[in-house]
Amino acid sequence: MFKLLSFSLLLSTATAFCPLNSALSGSRPKCFAFYNYPLTFDQADTFCYNLGGRLASITDAFESATISSQVRADSPTVNAFWIGARSVDNRTYTWADGTPFTYQRWASGEPRYPCGVVQLSSSSWLTEQCPTMLPFACALDPSGTNPPCESGWSWRQPEAACYKIIRNFDTFDSAENGCKSIGAHLASIHTSSENDWIYDQGTANYKLGVTEHDLQTWIGLKRDCQSCQWYWTDGSALNYTQWTKDEPADDYSNQNCVEIYTDDATGLGSSNVRNWNNVKCDNAKRNAICKKPQNR
Numbered sequence: 001m002f003k004l005l006s007f008s009l010l011l012s013t014a015t016a017f018c019p020l021n022s023a024l025s026g027s028r029p030k031c032f033a034f035y036n037y038p039l040t041f042d043q044a045d046t047f048c049y050n051l052g053g054r055l056a057s058i059t060d061a062f063e064s065a066t067i068s069s070q071v072r073a074d075s076p077t078v079n080a081f082w083i084g085a086r087s088v089d090n091r092t093y094t095w096a097d098g099t100p101f102t103y104q105r106w107a108s109g110e111p112r113y114p115c116g117v118v119q120l121s122s123s124s125w126l127t128e129q130c131p132t133m134l135p136f137a138c139a140l141d142p143s144g145t146n147p148p149c150e151s152g153w154s155w156r157q158p159e160a161a162c163y164k165i166i167r168n169f170d171t172f173d174s175a176e177n178g179c180k181s182i183g184a185h186l187a188s189i190h191t192s193s194e195n196d197w198i199y200d201q202g203t204a205n206y207k208l209g210v211t212e213h214d215l216q217t218w219i220g221l222k223r224d225c226q227s228c229q230w231y232w233t234d235g236s237a238l239n240y241t242q243w244t245k246d247e248p249a250d251d252y253s254n255q256n257c258v259e260i261y262t263d264d265a266t267g268l269g270s271s272n273v274r275n276w277n278n279v280k281c282d283n284a285k286r287n288a289i290c291k292k293p294q295n296r
């Protein structure tokens with residue numbers, strides 16, 4: 001409701017609006033968009049450029065607060081992200097988008113390295129070596145192109161896909177239907193890098209301090225009977241597997257659905273997390289991870 005209201009106010013007053021999942025600056029016509037996908041400074045700036053912007057410049061305390069609350073709302077566990085401050089001498093900085101560098105909020109002892117970072121915990125700016133991999137904020141022009149994923153979804157560039165963890169502790173079919181209802185399927189996995197990343201998404205509960213046990217995560221791999229072939233519910237080819245040792249097994253009948261071990265709190269041991277296990281499809285108490293193609 002609030003979003004709708006501010007959206008229509010904006011349309012009537014400034015005829016400017018921001019792409020989905022970005023916040024309009026109160027000070028100038030710029031939209032701040034956050035991407036929780038670690039890249040180097042230069043890769044991140046190129047990404048912003050391809051969306052019609054650059055890594056974010058920040059020109060006053062209001063913009064600083066706007067960006068910070070955007071990041072916190074999107075990704076509560078993120079503490080540091082790239083902004084567009086860059087230096088050749090590690091003393092004087094310029095903004096990637098050419099905005100004059102008039103406002104600054106360096107932490108004490110900073111700046112030291114060529115590329116600028118916001119540290120949310122201190123609400124101040126640090127510097128890092130530019131090849132460091134960090135999430136990032138872009139400043140886009142209003143009415144610009146849409147970001148690849150809507151608010152609440154995480155993006156991965158290699159797969160050009162958006163992912164979302166659902167924590168409703170449900171059966172496989174119900175989880176797949178939940179994903180379908182938001183235009184997605186339970187996630188298919190095609191590389192070890194994607195598998196690692198899905199594991200990280202699935203464990204976010206623990207990073208947030210939630211401690212319920214048995215929070216394994218459904219992925220989109222199933223078969224229709226015990227002697228049938230495994231397939232991905234999104235129809236993609238099965239060209240990568242990450243079965244736990246001695247799996248898939250048929251210790252019980254009808255273990256026709258697959259979970260990724262995202263919870264080692266149940267004594268699985270750290271060598272098993274990230275790996276896959278087949279279980280009965282009507283087991284509940286599972287997270288689910290949905291995946292869909294990115295926008296555009």
Ligand SMILES: *[C@@H]1O[C@H](CO)[C@@H](O)[C@H](O)[C@H]1NC(C)=O
Nearest residue numbers: 088089090112113114129130
């Ligand atoms: C700035 O810092 C970088 C990274 O530590 C270093 O490689 C570079 O030589 C420094 N530049 C100057 C002019 O001190």
Ligand SMILES: *[C@@H]1O[C@H](CO)[C@@H](O)[C@H](O)[C@H]1NC(C)=O
Nearest residue numbers: 190191192237238239240241
């Ligand atoms: C599986 O296929 C996808 C899509 O073609 C590809 O991106 C991925 O690298 C492949 N994975 C492996 C392990 O070959």
